Amino acid sequence: MDPIELARQHAQRLHDDAVRRGRDPWSSYEFAVGIANDLGITVETCAPDAAMLDGGRASFDPDC
Amino acid sequence: MGKQPQITANDILRAFAMDFEPGAGVLQRYLAQYPEHSLALIDLSMELTREFDDDAPPGVAELDLVATGMARLRENVVTLQALQASPAKTFADAITVLSLPMQVGLAFRERRIDVATLPQRILARLAEALQTSTETLISYLALLPEASLARARKSAVKPVAPAKVSFERILQDAGVDEQSISKLLREE
Numbered sequence: 001m002d003p004i005e006l007a008r009q010h011a012q013r014l015h016d017d018a019v020r021r022g023r024d025p026w027s028s029y030e031f032a033v034g035i036a037n038d039l040g041i042t043v044e045t046c047a048p049d050a051a052m053l054d055g056g057r058a059s060f061d062p063d064c
Numbered sequence: 065m066g067k068q069p070q071i072t073a074n075d076i077l078r079a080f081a082m083d084f085e086p087g088a089g090v091l092q093r094y095l096a097q098y099p100e101h102s103l104a105l106i107d108l109s110m111e112l113t114r115e116f117d118d119d120a121p122p123g124v125a126e127l128d129l130v131a132t133g134m135a136r137l138r139e140n141v142v143t144l145q146a147l148q149a150s151p152a153k154t155f156a157d158a159i160t161v162l163s164l165p166m167q168v169g170l171a172f173r174e175r176r177i178d179v180a181t182l183p184q185r186i187l188a189r190l191a192e193a194l195q196t197s198t199e200t201l202i203s204y205l206a207l208l209p210e211a212s213l214a215r216a217r218k219s220a221v222k223p224v225a226p227a228k229v230s231f232e233r234i235l236q237d238a239g240v241d242e243q244s245i246s247k248l249l250r251e252e
Contacts, residue, residue, distance in 0.1 A: 056219030
């Protein structure tokens with residue numbers, strides 16, 4: 001099975017678990033942040049052209 | 065070019081403790097060079113020349129004093145190389161002493177901040193949190209910026225090379241309010 005499909009299935013499980021626990025999937029940003037927080041991932045916002053983004057829209061640091 | 069950052073009182077006292085020899089004129093030399101720290105230097109010289117009764121065992125107060133001194137010596141031993149090898153979490157944890165977002169800590173770790181734009185007070189507090197000297201932190205920050213290799217990005221374009229920006233820019237990017245930014249940038 002390719003990595004994309006594995007990732008999709010993992011995301012599906014996270015989605016279904018979050019819905020079962022009462023999170024609202026129609027508030028998509030809060031839904032995603034809630035799952036991240038449940039996984040112990042800190043989410044911070046920044047300015048759209050923030051220097052730390054190096055031209056991107058979002059970044060993830062697994063070391064933090 | 066930015067102004068040269070000043071040496072902190074802790075750095076001077078540490079250097080004095082390392083150089084100190086009773087009767088060798090070290091205290092006089094340091095008092096002449098750093099008159100603004102004369103009280104602290106004199107206090108430290110008195111501690112360093114305290115006499116102990118060799119026949120009596122050390123008391124609890126004396127043992128506590130030794131333990132505190134030894135703990136302090138062990139604390140500030142993080143070298144430039146150690147800072148370079150430190151994980152992102154080290155900087156993310158250290159930045160909490162300034163009550164700033166984690167991304168500001170990461171900006172420090174990746175050396176994205178122009179040292180000339182950093183107030184001395186901020187440098188000193190962050191150096192203490194990282195258990196290193198201000199000089200070592202300045203040397204670290206002067207190195208070329210480097211983005212984390214482990215970072216994953218959501219982007220429509222190829223990432224641009226990291227560049228040094230002002231401390232104020234990093235704070236604004238992180239959403240720190242203007243009043244807090246003014247307070248942080250104020251040199252006292």
